[in-house]
Amino acid sequence: MGLKERIVEKAGELGLSPVGVTEARPLPAEREMLSALERAGEPIPFTPADAALRTDPRRVWPEARTIIMVGLPFAVASPPEPRGLTGYLASGTEGPDYHLVLREKLTALDAFIRAEAPKSACYSFVDTGPLIERPLAWRAGLGVWGENTFLLSPKGGPAFFLGGLMLNIPLEPDEPRGNFCLRCGRCRAACPTGAISRPFHLQPGSCLSYLTQIKGEVPHAFRPLLGNRVYGCDTCLVACPLVRKSPRAGAEVDLSEVLSLNRAGFLARFGRTAAGWRGRTVLQRNAAYALGNLGDPAAVPILTGLLNDPRPVLRAAAVWSLGRIGGVAARQVLERHRERETDEEVRKELALALT
């Protein structure tokens, strides 16, 4: 067995799938795509603006010759019907944080490679590095492009997160696996906001996954569309016939419990999940919107309690949700709160909720 085969076998033993190899050469088409998006005023959130850096592995690590791209499969399941006051975390975000899991596995693979090829050196990356990962993984033969912008298993496997390991030694590259998904359009039809405005193109500003991660307030037009999402969105993944579904229902969370977490409690519950990376206030704001969207008057006492929170963004979310639930009890709470609210933004929200 050659070195590449031994590495691929080891990666499989570590639970990584799919696995493929590509050369550490630049991605000129993606460089142009990212530059065009920047010029059009549609920058990609949470990533550096430098298109050259994002698409050239050697700018990130000059020694790079080869990249091993790996997938970490995760179970995709239909969101459960909300039972009582529950929220939803997107598939793969509720359990151990995939960044940590992948990093651990890549470190083990790195150690294996350095033992097999003592002159080699490795550099790993998972999601938060500058490199644009999906096109590298496509080139390494991991999957096909989905219209929903995912890289998908070509024959209907589980969905997977991505990571990569750059090496300073050459390895035989793999071939891309054909181009496209079934082109059935079900993902685009299922998207609640129309964020996949055309095949293979996602507008992050109207993607609910993005909106559950931003700080501050979510624009009014999108709040009802968030439903009971507390973190992330996977509707366009669940809708895809190429993605094998897990019979296990998606992850539910008790919304009042999320809202009651103090800093230490939040760290214990979400600190090691992918859902927790934007912090307590963002998830609690989403939980407050979710209570409004569920429309159950049983949430009025919880939202009333939230009006005492020192964070204006949470008080504003509680006001919006009380207005959305409506009814005499919610209105009385809002009117009483108007007498003592001092924050300008929350007062604007109150004025809207009471008209």
Ligand code: B12
């Ligand atoms: C910024 C970001 C987001 C943003 C914007 C996403 C976007 N589509 O641009 C937001 C916050 C919305 C987001 C959401 C999600 N994300 Co995200 N995100 C990223 C991140 C950090 C950068 C993506 C980026 O640069 N996009 C810019 C666009 C232009 O590039 P792209 O999306 O990678 O791929 C496009 C182009 O490459 C183009 N393309 C290029 N060459 C070619 C060639 C052909 C022939 C075709 C047709 C197309 C094509 O097609 C793609 C679609 O436009 C990556 C990690 C990374 N460092 O790369 C993760 C990543 C893409 N996200 C991921 C995931 C899992 C998610 C969520 C499911 C999280 C969640 N549960 O809510 C959602 C799903 C939303 C969706 N439908 O994609 C995974 C995707 C895994 C996979 N198998 O595809 C990644 C790779 C993270 C990881 N390491 O696993 N994400």
Ligand code: SF4
């Ligand atoms: S993640 Fe949700 S909002 Fe974003 S494109 Fe997919 S279905 Fe639409």
Ligand code: SF4
């Ligand atoms: S739902 Fe259809 S069009 Fe969308 S990614 Fe899946 S196969 Fe492609």
